[in-house]
Every structure is written in C-alpha cells, then in structure tokens.
Amino acid sequence: GPKVLQIPSHQIIDMGQMVTLNCDPVSNHLYFYWYKQILGQQMEFLVNFYNGKVMEKSKLFKDQFSVERPDGSYFTLKIQPTALEDSAVYFCASSLGGRDTGQLYFGEGSKLTVL
Template sequence: GPKVLQIPSHQIIDMGQMVTLNCDPVSNHLYFYWYKQILGQQMEFLVNFYNGKVMEKSKLFKDQFSVERPDGSYFTLKIQPTALEDSAVYFCASSRRLGDNYAEQFFGPGTRLTVL
C-alpha cells in the first residue's frame, strides 16, 4: 500500500539547537499532518497543512514550531529552538481529498527525537 517515509528515524540534539524532521508523503496526497507522542502518553495532533498553508494547529504547536513543503519536496517540521519537553516520537501522515467521505490518513513510522 501507499507509504509515508520519515527521515531520520532517530535524532539526538542538544537543547536550544534547531532540528528539522522530514516527511516524504504519499505522492498524490494533498493534506499533511504532524502528530506528537511522548513516551507513555497518547498520540496528539500538532498541525495539518494544505496548499502551502497551516489549516489547523493545536496548542502543542508552539511558536518555536514551523512547517512547510517547498516545491512539493519533503513536508518538514522545524523546531527552533528545541526544549527538553520536545522529546517525543513525531509521526507524519498524509491524505488525499475525498469529497464528503473521510480521507484515510497514512502514517510514517515516526521520528524519535531526543533533546538533551
């Protein structure tokens, strides 16, 4: 089936540095998402993105976070500067528009971010 790739699978970074998480979505998908999962907690929605714009973001999507997908390349999540509480697994997902039907979100395997 369709696959979403995430690069890297693991990232260790010092607090205060910048990090960029990369997502290669399914090729004909138009909607993109980031979710965050802290160890032992449930996965939580961060942001979704369509046509070059953020459509909706949660309160977890702090000012230090930004997303973009320049020229149809990777869909990225940038955190600058990072904080200890940003340590989590970040999942990317993509979906295509299906009119009134729910559009299935396809997930990547996640990037485990550790902030020291």
C-alpha cells in the same frame, strides 16, 4: 500499500539547537499532518497543512515550531530552538482529502531526544 517515509528515524540534539524532521508523503495526497507522541502516552495532533498553508494547529504547536513543503519536496517540521519537553516521537501523516480526509497514512515516526 501507500507509504509515508520519515527521515531521520532517530535524532539526538542538545537543548536550544534547531532540528528539522522530514516527511515524504504519499505521492497523490494533498493533506499533511504532524502528530506528537510522548513515550507511553496518546498521540496528539500538532498541525495540518494544505496547499502551502497551515490549515489548523493545536496548542502544542508552539511558536518555535514551523512547517513547510517547498516546491513539492519534503514536508518538514522545524523546531527552533528545541526544549527538553520536545522529546517525543513525531509522526507524519498524509491523506487524499475530501471523503478520505480521515483516512490517514502514517510514517514510522521520528524519535527526537533533546538533551
């Protein structure tokens, strides 16, 4: 089936550093999402992105967070600077949109550890 690829699968960085999480969505999908999941807790919506713009973001999407997809390459989540509470697994997802907006395909996640 369709695959969403995430790179890296795991990253360890020091607090205050910048990190970029990369996502290669399903090729014909138009809508892209980031979700955050702290160990043992529920998955929480961060942001969704369409046509080069942020469509919606949650309160968890702090000013230190940014997303972009330059020229159809990776859909990225950048955190600058990182904080201890940013340690989590970040899931990227994509969907076709329209009637299939709710049908998301998720990547395997990028586990971020901030020391």
